[in-house]
Amino acid sequence: xxxxxxxxxxxxxxxxxxxxxxxxxxxxxxxxxxxxxxxxxxxxxxxxxxxxxxxxxxxxxxxxxxxxxxxxxxxxxxxxxxxxxxxxxxxxxxxxxxxxxxxxxxxxxxxxxxxxxxxxxxxxxxxxxxxxxxxxxxxxxxxxxxxxxxxxxxxxxxxxxxxxxxxxxxxxxxxxxxxxxxxxxxxxxxxxxxxxxxxxxxxxxxxxxxxxxxxxxxxxxxxxxxxxxxxxxxxxxxxxxxxxxxxxxxxxxxxxxxxxxxxxxxxxxxxxxxxxxxxxxxxx
Ligand SMILES: Cc1ncc(COP(=O)(O)O)c(C=O)c1O
Numbered sequence: 001x002x003x004x005x006x007x008x009x010x011x012x013x014x015x016x017x018x019x020x021x022x023x024x025x026x027x028x029x030x031x032x033x034x035x036x037x038x039x040x041x042x043x044x045x046x047x048x049x050x051x052x053x054x055x056x057x058x059x060x061x062x063x064x065x066x067x068x069x070x071x072x073x074x075x076x077x078x079x080x081x082x083x084x085x086x087x088x089x090x091x092x093x094x095x096x097x098x099x100x101x102x103x104x105x106x107x108x109x110x111x112x113x114x115x116x117x118x119x120x121x122x123x124x125x126x127x128x129x130x131x132x133x134x135x136x137x138x139x140x141x142x143x144x145x146x147x148x149x150x151x152x153x154x155x156x157x158x159x160x161x162x163x164x165x166x167x168x169x170x171x172x173x174x175x176x177x178x179x180x181x182x183x184x185x186x187x188x189x190x191x192x193x194x195x196x197x198x199x200x201x202x203x204x205x206x207x208x209x210x211x212x213x214x215x216x217x218x219x220x221x222x223x224x225x226x227x228x229x230x231x232x233x234x235x236x237x238x239x240x241x242x243x244x245x246x247x248x249x250x251x252x253x254x255x256x257x258x259x260x261x262x263x264x265x266x267x268x269x270x271x272x273x274x275x276x277x278x279x280x281x282x283x284x
Pocket of ligand 1: 209
């Protein structure tokens with residue numbers, strides 16, 4: 001089925017939404033995106049996603065397209081037009097078309113593209129049994145804190161995970177510290193303390209990460225954001241990943257090692273439950 005998408009102020013079929021072959025998002029990955037989940041027609045923490053997008057655009061010196069102000073109604077309309085109750089939405093902003101070359105002078109019209117499609121939640125077995133991750137050979141690039149249109153390190157790491165028979169990969173940053181998984185933030189538990197790489201580790205400031213930190217603090221769990229070493233992962237009592245689409249996913253195998261004897265641990269389960277309840281309160 002052809003989806004209706006939104007591009008630069010208009011709703012149109014996906015076939016009609018072709019972008020210029022000279023769009024800088026295509027040529028150089030010169031742009032940003034957001035992915036968020038839609039629960040029964042409502043978008044979870046949309047404002048936080050838009051705010052992260054705006055901050056990223058400021059860093060890149062891209063003027064936020066005017067249509068970004070209307071993105072809430074636009075996404076709701078896309079959900080209606082595409083019959084989405086539960087699904088995923090994507091917002092893409094690129095610098096648009098400019099003079100050829102890296103500086104892209106005169107790119108005065110950023111492009112905004114939004115789409116929303118039905119998507120069931122990930123399979124239950126990922127939550128019941130947990131997933132297997134490896135540590136990727138590829139390191140994150142210096143722009144990792146931005147949700148940029150260039151995901152090559154993450155794509156290579158995910159391919160490496162698949163070749164190793166694993167579900168996902170954790171990437172190290174340029175200092176060799178634990179950063180994030182290919183499309184998630186990483187948490188670990190040690191002696192009932194919840195630990196996650198600090199934002200200074202050049203990680204994406206995940207919206208789900210922030211929600212989990214909020215929930216953990218509300219439950220008076222000790223929480224630490226700090227430098228995380230590979231060794232911390234191997235000595236963790238529990239590990240889990242967070243992102244908007246998959247929420248809280250337990251990791252039960254790291255390379256050849258079982259984590260928590262191959263079962264999701266109690267704090268991971270508690271965070272899965274608490275996040276589900278938060279979604280229930282805010283987005284349904
Ligand atoms: C590299 C990376 N880190 C972390 C996340 C988690 O971010 P969020 O919780 O905002 O979805 C994502 C989301 O796709 C990601 O791509």
